[in-house]
Amino acid sequence: MATEAAHKDDHHHEETFISKYIFSMDHKMISKQFLITGMIMAVIGMIMSSLFRLQLGWQGESFWILNFLLGDKWAPDGILDPNMYLALVTIHGTIMVFFLLTGGLSGTFANLLIPFQIGARDMASGFMNMLSYWFFLASSIVMISSLFIETGPASGGWTVYPPLSALPQAMPGSGLGMTLWLVSMSLFIVSSLLGGLNYVVTVINLRTKGMTMTRLPLSIWALFVTAIIGVLSFPVLFSAALLLIFDRMFGTSFYLSDIHIAGEVLEQTGGSPILFEHLFWFLGHPEVYIVLLPALGITSEVIATNARKPIFGYRAMIGSILAIAFLSFIVWGHHMFITGMNPFLGSVFTFTTLLIAIPSAVKAFNYITTLWKGNIRFTPAMLFSIGMVSTFISGGVTGIILADSALDINLHDTYFVVAHFHIVMGLSAVLAMYAGVYHWFPKMYGKMMNRKLGYAHFWLTFVSAYGVFFPQHFLGLAGMPRRYYSNSEFPMFDEFVSLNELISVFAIVGALAQFIFMFNFFYSMFRGPRSSQNPWGSNTLEWTTPVDPIHGNWPGPLPVVHRWAYDYSKPGKEHDFVPQTVPLEEGELDGGAGH
Amino acid sequence: MVTILIILAIVLTSFAIWQLVRVFEGTSKLKDDSSFVPTDAENSYQGKMMFVFMLGYFAFFAWLYVEYVPLLLPESASEHGVLLDQLLGFNFLIITIVFVVTHVFLFYFAYKYTFSKDRKAYFYTHSNKLELLWTTVPAVFLAVIIVYGLSAWIDITDEAPENSLTIELYPKQFDWTARYSGMDSTLGASNYNMISTFNPLGVITNGSVAQMQEELKADIVYYQEELEKAPKGGIKDEELTESIAKRKRQLERVASFEGLSAASLVSGDDDILVKSEFYVPRGKSVEFIFRSRDVIHSAYMPHFRSQMNCVPGMTTTMNFIPTITTEEMRAKTNNPEFEYMLLCNKICGAAHYNMKMVIKVVEQEEYNKWISEQKTFNESIQPADEGMASKISISGNEISMIEQ
Ligand code: HEM
Ligand SMILES: [Cu+2]
Ligand SMILES: [Cu+2]
Numbered sequence: 001m002a003t004e005a006a007h008k009d010d011h012h013h014e015e016t017f018i019s020k021y022i023f024s025m026d027h028k029m030i031s032k033q034f035l036i037t038g039m040i041m042a043v044i045g046m047i048m049s050s051l052f053r054l055q056l057g058w059q060g061e062s063f064w065i066l067n068f069l070l071g072d073k074w075a076p077d078g079i080l081d082p083n084m085y086l087a088l089v090t091i092h093g094t095i096m097v098f099f100l101l102t103g104g105l106s107g108t109f110a111n112l113l114i115p116f117q118i119g120a121r122d123m124a125s126g127f128m129n130m131l132s133y134w135f136f137l138a139s140s141i142v143m144i145s146s147l148f149i150e151t152g153p154a155s156g157g158w159t160v161y162p163p164l165s166a167l168p169q170a171m172p173g174s175g176l177g178m179t180l181w182l183v184s185m186s187l188f189i190v191s192s193l194l195g196g197l198n199y200v201v202t203v204i205n206l207r208t209k210g211m212t213m214t215r216l217p218l219s220i221w222a223l224f225v226t227a228i229i230g231v232l233s234f235p236v237l238f239s240a241a242l243l244l245i246f247d248r249m250f251g252t253s254f255y256l257s258d259i260h261i262a263g264e265v266l267e268q269t270g271g272s273p274i275l276f277e278h279l280f281w282f283l284g285h286p287e288v289y290i291v292l293l294p295a296l297g298i299t300s301e302v303i304a305t306n307a308r309k310p311i312f313g314y315r316a317m318i319g320s321i322l323a324i325a326f327l328s329f330i331v332w333g334h335h336m337f338i339t340g341m342n343p344f345l346g347s348v349f350t351f352t353t354l355l356i357a358i359p360s361a362v363k364a365f366n367y368i369t370t371l372w373k374g375n376i377r378f379t380p381a382m383l384f385s386i387g388m389v390s391t392f393i394s395g396g397v398t399g400i401i402l403a404d405s406a407l408d409i410n411l412h413d414t415y416f417v418v419a420h421f422h423i424v425m426g427l428s429a430v431l432a433m434y435a436g437v438y439h440w441f442p443k444m445y446g447k448m449m450n451r452k453l454g455y456a457h458f459w460l461t462f463v464s465a466y467g468v469f470f471p472q473h474f475l476g477l478a479g480m481p482r483r484y485y486s487n488s489e490f491p492m493f494d495e496f497v498s499l500n501e502l503i504s505v506f507a508i509v510g511a512l513a514q515f516i517f518m519f520n521f522f523y524s525m526f527r528g529p530r531s532s533q534n535p536w537g538s539n540t541l542e543w544t545t546p547v548d549p550i551h552g553n554w555p556g557p558l559p560v561v562h563r564w565a566y567d568y569s570k571p572g573k574e575h576d577f578v579p580q581t582v583p584l585e586e587g588e589l590d591g592g593a594g595h
Numbered sequence: 596m597v598t599i600l601i602i603l604a605i606v607l608t609s610f611a612i613w614q615l616v617r618v619f620e621g622t623s624k625l626k627d628d629s630s631f632v633p634t635d636a637e638n639s640y641q642g643k644m645m646f647v648f649m650l651g652y653f654a655f656f657a658w659l660y661v662e663y664v665p666l667l668l669p670e671s672a673s674e675h676g677v678l679l680d681q682l683l684g685f686n687f688l689i690i691t692i693v694f695v696v697t698h699v700f701l702f703y704f705a706y707k708y709t710f711s712k713d714r715k716a717y718f719y720t721h722s723n724k725l726e727l728l729w730t731t732v733p734a735v736f737l738a739v740i741i742v743y744g745l746s747a748w749i750d751i752t753d754e755a756p757e758n759s760l761t762i763e764l765y766p767k768q769f770d771w772t773a774r775y776s777g778m779d780s781t782l783g784a785s786n787y788n789m790i791s792t793f794n795p796l797g798v799i800t801n802g803s804v805a806q807m808q809e810e811l812k813a814d815i816v817y818y819q820e821e822l823e824k825a826p827k828g829g830i831k832d833e834e835l836t837e838s839i840a841k842r843k844r845q846l847e848r849v850a851s852f853e854g855l856s857a858a859s860l861v862s863g864d865d866d867i868l869v870k871s872e873f874y875v876p877r878g879k880s881v882e883f884i885f886r887s888r889d890v891i892h893s894a895y896m897p898h899f900r901s902q903m904n905c906v907p908g909m910t911t912t913m914n915f916i917p918t919i920t921t922e923e924m925r926a927k928t929n930n931p932e933f934e935y936m937l938l939c940n941k942i943c944g945a946a947h948y949n950m951k952m953v954i955k956v957v958e959q960e961e962y963n964k965w966i967s968e969q970k971t972f973n974e975s976i977q978p979a980d981e982g983m984a985s986k987i988s989i990s991g992n993e994i995s996m997i998e999q
Contacts, residue, residue, distance in 0.1 A: 315721065570718050
């Protein structure tokens with residue numbers, strides 16, 4: 001491109017290493033910072049899961065690796081301590097839900113894609129964006145540091161229900177570990193609010209000429225709505241955390257009442273642990289869509305691009321994102337059916353929850369129809385996206401069972417729930433995140449990732465992921481509770497020992513497979529072949545920027561948008577894609593506007 | 596079979612390593628644009644793999660189904676549970692159909708429409724008819740599911756009939772106690788300020804109130820003696836002063852229970868407290884009342900398809916009618932050791948996995964016999980051993996000091 005040379009001259013300020021890599025305000029660099037931090041957190045979370053799967057697969061057996069990593073205090077003789085088991089489960093859940101799939105996923109792709117795909121030079125506020133990353137990093141460091149303290153990290157489950165999490169007498173992890181958890185999450189919420197506000201403002205204000213809302217790629221719609229959900233729901237978690245801090249430190253009784261513990265009567269009365277559950281799940285349920293929507297957004301882009309076909313039902317897809325976002329705020333009670341809530345209220349939550357299945361189903365059907373009569377190129381990103389549609393369906397259908405308050409009585413807090421949310425949220429989002437990385441790696445580093453390794457990574461991950469979580473439905477149906485250190489106290493679970501072993505084998509194979517990805521990622525970053533400007537033949541604006549990223553994204557003026565993002569294989573066109581910057585011909589209809 | 600799958604997993608790993616090695620043999624010879632997208636061979640291979648995966652996935656499902664469905668919970672031992680199992684079966688039928696059909700389409704399309712240079716994808720942006728179809732069809736099915744599900748829910752959460760047997764299930768870290776109401780069919784009042792070793796549920800009766808006051812007074816005396824020994828102004832000194840003040844306040848609260856009506860002060864006397872196992876008669880409605888001493892627990896009785904959280908500071912309830920005795924279930928499951936279990940199903944601390952109680956469902960006569968053999972609360976709190984009280988409090992205090 002001629003403009004590329006012209007641009008070299010406008011490099012008015014030289015960047016130092018520090019301003020470029022550390023205190024960067026460039027959305028592309030911040031995106032990479034989020035990604036790498038998220039990856040490090042994910043590796044830690046993944047190792048934790050392998051450790052507790054060792055215990056669950058071979059209960060009470062000794063493993064030197066446990067002793068090696070956790071020491072004599074937490075794994076004497078190589079046998080995991082029950083308190084440490086709960087700590088691992090808790091921090092694993094917290095890391096995966098918040099640090100990988102909220103901070104890591106939204107942080108990476110909102111930062112990378114929003115300015116790129118709407119045609120903006122950067123985020124509305126580069127400074128706030130930088131702060132958002134730094135708060136995220138600080139909160140990650142605090143969370144990890146809690147692993148190294150004497151009494152161990154928070155251990156009350158990622159949902160940290162009081163009184164268990166409020167009282168150090170209840171378990172060692174509820175001491176300093178829980179304090180650090182709360183500090184870390186407060187920092188995290190600040191990060192997420194700074195980021196979210198920025199994303200919303202950027203999408204509203206900085207779209208380039210011609211980029212109407214109905215021409216936005218679905219990835220941007222998803223990230224935009226996600227940010228709105230986050231901005232509305234995270235403050236509620238913040239208040240829940242704040243009240244918990246008060247109860248722990250200042251003797252207030254928001255969540256505590258009538259408690260006798262460790263031989264002592266507590267003097268706090270009048271509070272209710274149920275209040276915490278309401279506040280927590282008022283964020284907690286929207287949170288699952290904060291995780292899922294960006295994943296769906298990425299999947300929409302990758303599937304349309306690689307099926308060489310417009311996403312089916314663009315407007316219905318936007319409609320369902322909005323419907324899901326709205327409904328996600330009025331279903332939180334489905335996590336609390338058996339807390340003694342008024343049965344009528346339970347009925348209302350069953351009703352609203354089941355309504356969400358409708359927009360979700362529309363999305364699934366639309367993806368499948370997008371594949372129909374497509375011309376599918378199986379890039380690794382495409383494989384991950386198809387995998388994501390599969391997990392979204394497999395996990396979504398069991399939601400229908402859990403949403404039925406009557407059925408939830410017997411399934412609540414069993415492995416059935418673990419299977420459900422790992423498949424629908426964990427797997428879907430992780431697969432989509434991988435899809436996003438494989439797909440946009442060229443835009444991050446100007447290099448290509450290795451495809452063969454991508455294939456090996458996909459199949460090992462996909463097969464072991466189902467190998468881990470699919471059988472857990474059966475454990476749950478057998479009545480096996482989650483968060484049990486061991487099942488050997490109950491003969492009724494004896495038949496499932498070998499199944500647990502199988503799950504653990506898959507978990508370990510799956511974990512090892514991720515190192516293929518790590519290797520591919522870092523190897524390609526330095527040694528991968530140089531990418532071309534638009535390697536996938538894609539329509540969206542980021543592929544009109546130069547291969548080597550520059551400040552301000554486009555040399556010369558900003559691109560002007562003339563059409564929606566999905567003119568793939570449009571009849572009468574020479575190529576099977578028509579970038580958004582190509583003007584409409586005489587009499588040509590814009591797909592996004594409907595015809 | 597499990598071994599086969601484990602071997603399979605290992606084979607998959609070796610396959611990956613083999614792939615890894617191969618990559619380095621022929622790295623990046625091609626550098627032009629077309630080398631970035633998959634080759635025809637790769638596309639067709641991956642397309643086939645999609646189809647193979649689908650078959651494997653279904654086979655895995657089928658294997659799990661055949662192998663493990665017979666090992667799931669036996670038929671429901673409560674009346675409402677039968678209803679729930681039917682509802683579950685109905686929902687499973689629907690979601691399994693949806694699951695299979697959508698997966699067939701997904702993977703079949705992926706396989707069928709693999710890339711070819713000679714073909715162009717069908718430019719198909721939307722179809723109002725299709726979209727209407729797959730909004731309304733799920734809506735109709737969901738309507739059925741909602742109506743069916745909620746009618747069961749309303750049925751199950753209905754209040755217990757008048758003549759129910761009332762049992763309180765009381766958890767603490769890490770065990771359960773069951774309390775029966777005794778001759779008068781009323782559970783005596785209880786309060787957490789009244790909890791002591793002799794009175795794990797804090798039942799309020801004339802006897803227990805007097806005893807608790809004595810215990811607290813003995814504690815206060817003990818702490819005062821300690822306070823005299825402790826050096827002035829130290830941490831120990833402050834702690835002891837605080838302990839004394841706390842016990843004095845508790846003493847006041849306990850003393851106030853003497854003001855309860857005479858009837859409620861005796862109603863607890865005949866209550867019966869049992870640990871490790873409890874009995875319920877077959878065919879009679881049982882109303883469970885739940886409280887909790889310390890953190891949230893959850894009373895999970897999967898064989899009866901029943902569960903309810905136990906929350907400190909509030910009371911929750913749940914009721915069901917047991918329909919199959921333990922003996923009968925042993926015969927049905929062909930397992931002479933079969934027991935109905937109460938599990939804790941809300942994370943509550945280190946020994947959460949080990950909080951259990953056996954539930955015996957027996958015929959009414961056997962139940963009557965069993966209950967008549969149990970000690971009443973009044974009998975169990977009798978002779979208060981001097982000095983014991985202070986020991987308990989000290990140990991309690993020690994625990995809290997260590998863990999702070
Ligand atoms: C679409 C994306 C979805 C995500 C990301 C998701 C995620 C989750 C998560 C994380 C939990 C467990 C939280 C915990 O207890 O630790 C959960 C539970 C639950 N989900 Fe979903 N879910 C999704 C879809 C659905 C759908 C479509 C339904 C209903 C139609 C549903 C119904 C439920 C219910 C009722 C529970 C509570 C179960 C229980 O705790 O007993 N979910 N989900
Ligand atoms: Cu939810
Ligand atoms: Cu418990």
